[in-house]
Amino acid sequence: MTNIPIFDSLTHPTLDGNWILPKWPACASCDELLRQMEESGVCGSFAVGMESIGGYEESDFIQMVNDKGKGKLFPIAFLSLKDCSEHSIINQLQTIRRRGYVGIKLHPRMGGFMLDSKWLPFAIDTANSLGLAVLMCTYYYSNTQSLLANNVERLADLLLKVKPTSKVILLHGGVTRLLDVMEIVRAFPNTLLDLSLTLCKYAGSSLDMDIQFLFGHFDRRVCIGSDYPEIQLKQVRERFEHFAANTTGEKARNIAYRNIVDFTGINLNA
Numbered sequence: 001m002t003n004i005p006i007f008d009s010l011t012h013p014t015l016d017g018n019w020i021l022p023k024w025p026a027c028a029s030c031d032e033l034l035r036q037m038e039e040s041g042v043c044g045s046f047a048v049g050m051e052s053i054g055g056y057e058e059s060d061f062i063q064m065v066n067d068k069g070k071g072k073l074f075p076i077a078f079l080s081l082k083d084c085s086e087h088s089i090i091n092q093l094q095t096i097r098r099r100g101y102v103g104i105k106l107h108p109r110m111g112g113f114m115l116d117s118k119w120l121p122f123a124i125d126t127a128n129s130l131g132l133a134v135l136m137c138t139y140y141y142s143n144t145q146s147l148l149a150n151n152v153e154r155l156a157d158l159l160l161k162v163k164p165t166s167k168v169i170l171l172h173g174g175v176t177r178l179l180d181v182m183e184i185v186r187a188f189p190n191t192l193l194d195l196s197l198t199l200c201k202y203a204g205s206s207l208d209m210d211i212q213f214l215f216g217h218f219d220r221r222v223c224i225g226s227d228y229p230e231i232q233l234k235q236v237r238e239r240f241e242h243f244a245a246n247t248t249g250e251k252a253r254n255i256a257y258r259n260i261v262d263f264t265g266i267n268l269n270a
Helices: 030-040 058-068 086-098 119-129 152-161 172-187 207-217 233-244 249-264
Strands: 006-011 042-048 073-078 103-106 133-137 168-171 191-194
Touching (some): 006 168, 006 233, 006 249, 030 073, 030 233, 042 133, 058 073, 086 119, 103 119, 119 133, 119 152, 152 172, 168 172, 168 249, 172 191, 191 249, 207 233, 207 249
Parallel strands (some): 042 073, 133 168
């Protein structure tokens, strides 16, 4: 099924090409991402900025994505919930939308907030009202005592607090708790289960059976991505082909690009 295009749900090209130093120095450039996309049959990707990484600055980041993205990169802004208020959240999101971003990234660990933050449902609902896609990290493992309280159970509580019409892409699918998050997604129709990082990181583990189950039985609610530069796009293609070989072409296309395009409404000719 190598002719099926993939939309990468999560990539991190940076302004200076660096990622989290010193592990990934000078390996996260826009040019390298576009090269890998061409090589691996990736037709588009969310280009996600991360606060304090790679020289991220909101106005400069979207300028880079627009200049180099060639219609294949869709910019996502990092949203901070530190020292915020209802007024500041509205202002941040309006500015993000005005600058041309298509969505926001919410990151509990790096953003330093809890899933029971009173501002989180408000931010999700407000972003949706402005037509911004909401991507939220579900990798909750940490060596910080307070952040360890973030978990899959609290994720379900959060989704009960947002408006039923508000959409959320759950990045990484809860990693090792993939099936738990699948059941949450089943209960909340406006959520999408994302397999970025998880698809490749746990290759050879028992999660392979869970991922194959999703490809066969949950194909309308799943999307895939890399988490570039931590995962190379070639690996995503190889893992996709591995699981797609045991399902139908229709289901494989849903997971590869159709679900995320339909869910976010982005303009992609795939």
